[in-house]
Amino acid sequence: MTQPAENPPSDPSLTLRIGHADRDEVIxxxxDAAAEGRLTTEELTxxxxATTKARFFAELDEIVADLPTPPPSDKIRPRPAQALMRPNVHTEPGQHPLDPLVLRASWENAKRTGRWSPPPFIRLEPVAATAEANFLEAVTDLEVIDVEVTAGAGTAAVVIPEDxxxxxxxxxxxxxxxKSRVPAVPAQGRxxxxxxxxxxMASFVARHAGYFERKRLEK
Known part of the structure; x- marks a missing residue:
């Protein structure tokens, strides 16, 4: 495995401890890398x-250093430094996996609903409330929309049309x-x-429109 370059003592990746969610994300x-043929079964194991035994972000960085993924320590570094790592900088969030549209629900719900054009990359961060991406009235010609869910203690929700x-x-x-109460495969062309x-410790649900949502859409 490629050895990481030495970090200065002030580097938070060397001193900030990781949690279960950080390990889960690396696993x-x-x-995914093994499924794509980038790692052998032995390397995956x-x-x-090594991930389960890791204590600091620098250790996780080393584990994925030779894979096409951002270092786990990115999440604890200042945003300007992260922005410099992006291959392209877009004016609108959601056009690149390193710059998704973020719905962060700390103590109040964060919902994107109504008529809107969803970008291809969205991140739901249910810290302690509900982060919801509601696509019932969304207008898009995208075939795939990537939704990342980060660990929290609230609720992450995806609401979709029937097809x-x-x-x-x-x-x-x-x-x-x-929980998913919807099909895993869309209708053709959807x-x-x-x-x-x-x-x-959060919960995730994928569902169709509820009673009141259906009534509102019928008006």
Whole structure:
């Protein structure tokens, strides 16, 4: 495995401890890499074991250093430094996986609903409330919309029309709950919401319109 360059003592990746959610995210990356043929079965097993034993972000960075994924320590570094790492900088969030449209629900709900044009990359951050991407009135010609869920203690929700689909195969859970009440495969020509990440202690639900939502749409 490629050895990382020496970091200065002030580097937070050397001193800030990681949690279960951080380990889960790296394990998901490793499994995806193995599925794509980037890692052998032996390498996957070795790196998952190293991930479970890791204590600091620098250790996670080393584990995925030779894979096409941002270093886990990016999340604890200042945003300007992260922006310099992006291959392209867009004026609107959501056009690049390193710059998704973020719905962060700290103590109040964060919802995107009504008539809107969703970008291809969205991140739901249910810290302690509900982060919801509601596509019932969305207007898009995208075939796939990537939705990342970060670990929290609230609720992450995806609401879709009857003919859309939601795939949650790459969404992991530590202590939370993951539920999908919708098809995993969309109708022909309709969008697929591809969900990945880790819910931590939060909950995730994918659903169709509820009673009141249907009534509002009928008006």
């Amino acid at each position: 998901e990356v490793l499994r 070795e790196r998952i074991e 859309w689909g939601v795939n949650i195969d790459r969404l992991s859970s530590s202590w939370g709950a993951v 969008p697929l919401i591809r969900v990945h990440g880790s819910v931590g």
